[in-house]
Amino acid sequence: MNRCVLINYFMLTLFCSTKEQARSELIQTLNISMELQCSLKKVYAGEIVVNEVNFVRKCIATDTSQYDLWGKLLCTNFKISFITDDPMPLQKFHYKNLLLGEHDVPLTCIEQIVTVNDTKRKQKVLGPNQKLKFNPTELIIYCKDFRIVRFRFDEAGPESAKKVCLAIAHYSQPTDLQLLFAFEYVGEIYHNPAKKVNGIDPGGGASGQQTPLFETYSDWDREIKRTGASEWRVCSVNEGYMISTCLPEYFVVPSSLADQDLKLYSYSFIGRRMPLWSWNHPNGSALVRMANIKDVLQQRRIDQRICNAITRSHPLRSDVYKSDLDKCLPNIQEIQAAHNKLKQLCVDDPFDETEEKWLSSLENTRWLEYIRAFLKHSAELVYMMECKHVSVVLQEEEGRDLSCLAASLIQVMLDPYFRTIVGFQSLIQKEWVMAGYQFLDRCNHLKRSDKESPLFLMFLDCVWQLLEQYPAAFEFSEVYLTILYDSARISLFGTFLFNCPHQRVKESTEFAISKNIQLGDEKGLRFPCVWDWSLQFTSRDRLLFHNPLYVGKSTPSVHNGALRTFKRSKKNYSSTLRGVPPALKNGIIGDQEFLPRRNSLILKLKPEFFHSAEGQSHSMEQYFRDWFAKPVDLHGVILPHLSGTQIKLWKLCYFRWVPEAQINHGGSITAFHRASLLADEVDMLNRSLRQYKSNSSLQGHCSELDQSRMYFRANGLNDTSGTPDFLSSSFPFSPVGNLCRWSILGTPLSKFLSGAKIWLSTETLANED
């Protein structure tokens, strides 16, 4: 019942004959003052302009001022906005975010604000409610996504410039969660029923497939059925968050545990976070996550009970394998430190100076080492479930940090469903949002927490490594992963705003009361959902999310010239029955062979199963060796290659703003482009073949042919014989104006000559400002 105005606008844009018409209707709806019409499209319900200053210069290139743009700098309660009539120089392409102009920075994306007065040679890092004793001549915004944006105030009114700087500092570092823009926005929507539209639930995306959010009983129940976890049940003891405020209202537990027992045990767990079921392997092994038991006296007994219950839920009554993540993985502080070093290395340090020691510096950040540790540990747990047929319990102090990452990675490796877009989104809902990953603290939206840690980014990076190694196994592209990471920094989506579901309910109910909003039956305010991608991108731009190399469920594929169709057997994953394990196709012993009655192999294997640690590590090594020796089944298990040469830096994500690192007309995107054209053509042919076969009338033919999964289309404008001019290794992003480091001199060409110690001075160096 709370479809937002924003969507309304897009709908209008779609259905109104002209854009102007849509725009005028929106103006009426939002009643926005005339003076802001120039930036109209960018100001939303609840958004107010706090301060503004004219005649501001935005620095575009680091080395010269000739490309700089003139315009107005605004600070709203949502973003910093720079409005200019000047066209963007040096830039051939930029994807458009519908929420943000190309010069905008959401306040939640700001890391640090530095004001400078170069005549007085002063600079100051601005915190909230601070005073500024000098008139700034320059403002530098350091962003969490590694951008560095610079504005100059040489021609601007000194007082207004100062006010804007202070406003940015103030609004980007709110003292309270309820001061984040999302609340203002949602409040506005609720407050004006006239602005409510259609009443479509803003849950899992407006178009087509819905992403299960796991807020409801039924989502969990479906997941149980999908994975064939017959000995598990959805439990409602936490309805209304009566037991734990950091668990979801519904979660899944062993069928043998009664609600009464659960309530009793819950007191012993940190945060009352009792064991949560994540996923079931087709062979019956379960993946469970659990917080530590704080009650030392009860520890053993409860632990035993829980483990027994998990064992009882396993069809083979297999043992439980416990993995104490705190002991075998880097902790959140270490990950944060690695991330800081990585950022320093990628963007802060001068490009040329870091060249000589680049490899060892990269190693010293330890970022890749941690990526590898997560992948390795997850792969080992995959082995336990897949090969040893045991249920795995991920144990962690609170069970809401490293567990999120490990649980998701294991599932991405084991279950091809989580390598689809909807599946991946549901995984993030299940293992992160609902499981109480503290997005608010870890993303540090309020900028006052020492709990910041980029675990979510690390997860996306791990998935990127798998995507890089198995490019045909994922429905989504690396652009999707990058944009998902960016979306966590936009304070509009409820998805990434809270520490747990209860916090949303509690805070938004308080907010609603204070704003006199009638909530009715709803539990708290509903925020826009990040999975509703139409909020951010046009349907055309969203096609960039699609991986042209993906071998989909029923995508036909050619082997040795013969066509064959990848159709997963109905039993497998997709339905309620437990099916043939995909592992079987890999030649790894699956559960069918495991069943003693059918196959005597079990007798041969069983003794090896629960052997000493030594025997175990040997057979694990054997398992990996065998697995890698065989052709990959893209709809089965995928395991990461872990050697030093195979864990790589995610360049699109970390280098996209670095002009010197940009490969013009090159990068993997050029191959992506070719693959898109081809995949599109294959789709098109397939469709016309189907049309032709079904012998339906030739009407309707056209409309179906218009559908395309691909951004680059065989028949589209981009289909020139060669590589489009605008492609670069940063595509669809652009370094232009996004990374202005301090006083780096050089010519535009210098990026090609990085590291050439003998770079000649024949070229005139442009004067720095």
Added chain:
Amino acid sequence: MASSSTPKYNSNSLENSSSKQTLKDGTNWEQNEEIPRLPGETRVTDKDVIYMCPFNGPVKGRVYITNYRLYLRSVENDPVVILNVPLGVISRIEKMGGASSRGENSYGLDITCKLFFAFVNEEKFSENGWMVYNPMSEYRRQGLPNDRWRVTFINEHYGLCDTYPSLLVVPYNATDDDLKKVAAFRSRNRIPVLSWIHPETQAVIMRCSQPLVGMSGKRNKDDERYLDIIREANGQISKLTIYDARPNVNAVANKATGGGYEGEDAYPNAELSFLDIHNIHVMRESLKKLKDIVYPNVEESHWLSSLESTHWLEHIKLVLTGAIQVADKVSSGRSSVLVHCSDGWDRTAQLTSLAMLMLDSYYRTIQGFEVLVQKEWLSFGHKFASRIGHGDKNHADADRSPIFLQFIDCVWQMSKQFPTAFEFNEQFLITILDHLYSCRFGTFLYNSEFLREKEKVTEKTLSLWSLINSEKSKYTNPFYSKELNRALYPVASMRHLELWVNYYIRWNPRIRQQQPNPVEQRYMELLALRDDYIRRLEELQITNNSKISNSSASSSSPSQMVSQVQTHF
């Protein structure tokens, strides 16, 4: 590095590609024979041995020695271990006491190697690779000769310079007499000659050796005038740019042995810069360090810093950076450049050929690249025999150096950064490198065109390009999209340079990346799928047309659909 061992189902030995080919052709691999053989390959000996496989431990097997290869096959079948190494590839043989009997045969092997299998190779190919390069037609392709540049036959019998090709392109305004005088002032008579001319700017890339300046700072009026003629040929007013590939200090040090560089006083119209690329000895040591960290075990715990300590990628970076400067000067700077190092056959060849690869899309095709190698490397006297050490007993020879390998590595780096710009794939580059050492083809034998002519290599041996051109599809990059006249500048930054794992670590089954590359494989599948759909659509169309006649005027008829689609490819 020479060892190679993989389970049979994924056999990826050094000779995998070629031997499989012969198998397909049915030329060999007779039923009762234990090993594959090429036509002309004869068995020398065989013996039961234990092979100390670095991955699977000791493996019992039988080793076979032919006049071309060492072949080992394990006795046990699970997994089958196969070691298949052309003798020319073996870089060093050590005699080891105890466990294996390999040592005994090793010295015998070395002698066999000298006979060069290439001269007895009786393989047949549908293409003749010796026809690939014709200097005259290559210069014509560049628009030469023209009114400023002429072809000279002064070196027809290698009288002027025995390490240069017989056919040279020089400024129109320089007489053959001038050339002789200049030759006296250039190390080993390697005078400045044209390598490439920019089709639009008419700026040229010239190559030569160092001037013989010496300690006393000798000058040569003819050389000075000759360089001025080169500059003027482009009608350019600005200075002629000279890129000396060496580090400044090395260039100075060369004066002691009679060499040196173009001084400012003597060449006021030239601007000299040093590109800081180290000499063959430094490169050899760097590769040796690289081998140490990847064999027999890959250094895992500190992989990146170990890699850094070899400096291999740093050298790659400097070579690429130098080539970018050359290319950019000619293209954006519209200025002619002269490139040299000491003798002008190592670093100079790297720089000119890479710059040409960046500027001229022709060299990014399979045939164009073959021409580039023939021209800039083989005809201009890169000393392949000495650098590789073909048939040379002295393994510690200071003349050996992986200069050509480094060049191919640079090409590979470029192809990684521009996955659609090259017609050839990774396998093409690996195949070239494999046969650089294998001695199966005559292509890389001897040090100069003069010697190859003398030994009648083109008559007595086969060209590597015969093998490749007979089966081009295998070496074709499916992502290739033909583009004319786009200069490609790679980013020569450590952030983008990578170790070429599929070459340097390919023998390690644990590290080796998926073969074929999954992106490429998936693309090939899509291509096959497309062709299949088109075929089926056409079939349907034919049957339908016979059923329904004259009613297919609709704009969305499948026939149009198909033809529309086809036009894009």
